[in-house]
Amino acid sequence: MSDMTDTAGPVLAADGTPLKRSLARALRRQKLRALLLIAPLLIFILVSFILPVVDMLYRSVQNGIVTNTLPRTVEALADWDASTGELPDEVVYAALAADLKEAAEAKIHTKVGTRLNYENPGMSSMFRKTGRKAKKFDLEAGGPWKEELIDINKGWGEHDNWRTIQTYSPTITSGYFLNAVDMRVGTDGPEMRPEDEQIYMKLLGRTLWMSLAITSCCILLAYPVAWLLANLPARKANILMILVLLPFWTSLLVRTSAWKILLQQQGVINDILVYVGLVADDSRLVIINNQFGTIVAMTHILLPFMILPMYSVMQTINPSYLRAAKSLGATDWTAFWRVYFPQTVPGIGAGSILVFILAIGYYITPALVGGTKGTFISNQIAFHISTSLNWGLASALGAILLAVVLVLYWAYDKIVGIDNVKLG
Amino acid sequence: MKLTKLAALAATTALCAPAAFAQEMANEMTLVSWGGAYQSSQIKAYVEPYLEMHPEVKVTWDESSAEAVAKLRAMNEAGNVTWDLVDVVASDSMRLCDEGLAVEIDPSADLAAAPDGTSAEDDFGDLLVSECFVPQIVYSTTFGYRTDLVGDTAPTSVCDVFDLEAYPGKRSLQKRPIDNMEWALFCDGVAKEDIYDTLGTDEGVSQALAKLDTIKDQVVWWTAGAETPQLLADGEVVMGSTFNGRLFSAIAEQNQPIGMLWDMQSFDLDGWIVPEGLPADRKARVMDFLKFATDTQRLADQAKYISYGPARASSAPLVGTHAELGIDMAPHMPTDPANATNVHIYDYEWWADNRDDLNAKFEAWLAK
Structure with missing residues (x-):
């Protein structure tokens, strides 16, 4: 007790x-x-994952190219x-000639x-064609540029093209994101694209519901x-485990192509059904190149990602609980x-999150067996x-997909609770 | 034959020699191509003879042509271009040129003249579709049909693809608007020379899609060139479009019951581009190789291994027989006069402008 009372000074260590x-x-x-x-891992993740993601996200709004390439034109166009409905005046055209x-x-x-x-x-061709002549422009003696440029390419005489340059002159743009949700910048603010060009929202909806399916x-x-x-004895369980893992080690393309051979109209399944007499030869089932084909092939490919977390959780469940329940009636x-x-x-939670997130990003299998x-x-x-090189639009679509996944993850956390996820 | 070959060889070595002294050349080259039979035809026709002349050079291959545009852009942004020569289709070469990712080629200085003295510029002629592009081959996207599934009268016109009554069954088409929209308009009565003017209007696009609508539920859409030959072999489709070389190998090498429908075949080009931003020694080496690999004899040699037409006019008379099958290759070339009675010339410039827009409309139509 006497030690406790002696607390006037700080407690000292041995030194x-x-x-x-x-x-x-x-x-x-x-x-x-x-x-x-953990520094090596941290640096690795930062350099190879976080930074590229941030860079890609930035691309979805970045638009410095117009101002950087056509600085004088952008400045002159500010007053237009x-x-x-009138074309810009000669000053703008002269600025454009100098920029070009x-x-x-x-x-x-x-x-x-x-x-x-x-x-x-x-x-694109307006700039390509005008550029060929632009190198020979005589800025001092040439002109008037309005006539000259419209003469080279009549696109310079179209109001719509000038409006596009003006709309996309700021260094940050919402254009890619608007495009990614089937909208565009119209004469008065954002508007929906014409119906025959609306595609991305439909595809996003389809991606989500098919991934859920x-x-x-x-x-x-x-589950079974x-x-x-x-629950099987170890020997049998091991053999079964190999059967689960075997397709996991086979190339994705091989497995997808195998489904093609099985499911196509002249394929194995249809042949058997016709042989047995369940299906007439002239009305063979269409079970590939549609949503059914994608769901079948992707379920097969992603199945191990569901089985393994479920298995490792089930292994830890004590069988005496079930016996106790039964003995209690x-x-x-x-x-x-x-x-x-x-x-x-x-x-189930861990497996579902894994499978759902993997499914949402799949593109090889849907491209091969998904048809239209x-x-x-x-x-x-x-x-x-890889084809149109419109990386801005691709990152905007990617950002939307990322946001959707995060929202779903948040919802999952609210409903089931993220602590309730176990990988083993 | 042998004489011309020798003469060409002598000419190229003579041309190469001063360049070799003028500049230090790297001894390693990374070439990018499509893999498969096409890449091996390039190895046999261009690379092996070049390595015989220059045994010190080491060549590495990368089979990335399908993603070349995106990868080159990424390499360029990272400031580390690891490829020296890239095989791409003409439309991709235009995009790479537009993006400043490919070097501009001066045909008179960088390419070999024809043996008869015709300048490279005239020898390639209209096929030099972009300032950065050195064409190697002319290929075509055209139709093949199952000879045993089309009844007694084989299809002779591209419009038979749209005729479900005379030729019932599925057909395979490439999953993109290019070619399909043009064929649809042509078969809907639009004159060949008006196709692009029509396609430039909203009504024209609707007209093409309406024509495609008539066969939509009978179409299997493909994305890889190998799909149509496989679908034909399995009897999944009665006719389908693909690259003519794929059909040639299914017919001549695998003896499949497939016939060629050359009507309205769509000509396209494949060729080399040199990436922008190479160090001087690597660029010197690759320009030396490029000059050799695109001379008259080399382009003609390639046709021994694959049924694609050489891009030089002067190479055409030199096309011989298939290296293994021994059959005469000329009748299998898309450029052969008998096959080229009605061809569709695909307008690169027009598609460069309108591809993004039409792709959106086409995809929306597909998803409908």
């Missing part, structure tokens, strides 16, 4: 420094060591009122043409398999539904990344 400071120092050293240990000459010499005029062409078809199919198929894996169903099933929910009605929004993202 005479206050214990608090000594402890803090020791803890700080520990934290630093921990940080150093598009709503009058400079850009053509640096060979960057076609880049800005490509950018503006995303918004207004035809502008695939996840549900996976749950239904994986995982239960068997967890529960029927088989009640024992399963009230005692066993709730304990497997974390496994079974393709995903990721197929359009892939198209814009």
Whole structure:
């Protein structure tokens, strides 16, 4: 007791420094060591994952190219009122001639043409064709530029093209995001695109519901398999486990092509059905190149991602709980539904999140077996990344997809609780 | 034959020699192509003879042509271009040129003249569709049909594809607006020379899509060139479009019951581009190789291994027989006069302008 009363001064450590400071120092050293240990991983994730994602997200709004390539034109156009319906005056055309000459010499005029062409078809060739002549422009003696430019390409005499340049002159644009939700910048603010060009919202909706359907199919198929894996004797369970993992090690393309051979109209399944007499030869089932084909093939491909978390959770469930429930008078169903099933929910949750998020980003399988009605929004993202080179639109679509996944994740956390997810 | 080859070889070595002394050349080259039979035809026709002359050079291949445009842009942004010569289709070469990702080629300085003295510019003629592009082959997207599934009268016109009464069954088309829209308009009565004017209007697009609507539920859409030959072999479709070389190998090499429908075949080009931003020594090497690989004899040699037409006018008379099958290759070329009675010339400039727009409309139509 006498020690306790002696608290007037700070508690000292063995070396005479206050214990608090000594402890803090020791803890700080520990934290630093921990940080150093994970530093390679942290740096790796930062460089190879976070930074590229941020860079891609930035591309979806970035639009410096117009101002950087055509600085004088953008400045001169600031005073032009598009709503009058009149073409800009000679000052703007002269500025454009100067900008184009400079850009053509640096060979960057076609880049800005490509950018503006995303918004207004035809502008790419305007810049390409004018650029060829622009190198020879005599800025001092030439002109008047309005006539000369319209003479080179009549596109310069079209009001709509000038409005596009003006609309897309700010360095930050909402154009890509508007495009990604089937809208565009109209004469008075954002408006919906014409119906025959609306595609992305439809594809996004389809991607979500089909991913949900695939996840549900996976749950239904994986649950009994995982239960068997967890409850069979070790020898048999191991063989079954190899059967689960074997397709996992096979190339994705091989598995998808195999489904083609099975499901096509002259394929194995239809042949058997015709042979047995269930289906007439002239009315073979269409079970590929549609949504059904995509759901079947993707369920098969993603099934291991559902089975494995379920299995590892089920393995930890003590079988005596079920016996206890039954000995207390529960029927088989009640024992399963009230005692066993709730304990497997974390496994279902983990598997579902894995499968759903993987499914949402799939594009090879839908492209091969999805036909026209079974393709995903990721197929359009892939198209814009590798074929049309419209990376801004691709990142806007990607950002929307990312946001949707985060919202769903948040909703899952609210409804089921993220603590309730177990990978083993 | 042998003499011309020797003469060409002598001419090229003579032309190469001063360049070799003028500048230090790297001894490694990374070439990018499509893989498969096409890439092996390039290896046999261009690379092996070049390596015989320059045994110190090491060639690496990358089969990335399908994603070349996106990868080149990424490399360029990262400031580390690892490719030296890239095989791309003409429309991609235009895009790369527009983006400043490919080097402009001066045909008179960078390419070899024909043996008879015709300048490279005249020898390639209209096929030099972009300032950065050196064409190698003319290929076509055209139709093949199952000879045993089309009844007694084989299809002779592209419009038979749209005729479900005379030729019932599924057909495969490439999942993109290019070619399909043009064929649809042509078969809807639009004159060939008016196709692009019509397609430039909203009504024209609707007209083309309406024509495609008549066969929409009978179409299997393909994305990879190998799909149509497979679909034909399985009997999944009675006719389908694909690249003519794929049909040639299904017919001549695999003896499938497939016939060629050359009517309204759509000509396209494939060729080389040199990426922008190469160091001087690597660029010197690749320009040396490019000059050799696109001379008259080399382009003619390639046709021994694959049924694509050489892009030089002067190469056409030199096309011989298939290296393994021994059959005469000329009648299998898309450029052969008998096959080219009615061809569709695909307008690169027009598609460069309108592709994004029409793609959106086409995809929306597909998803309907």
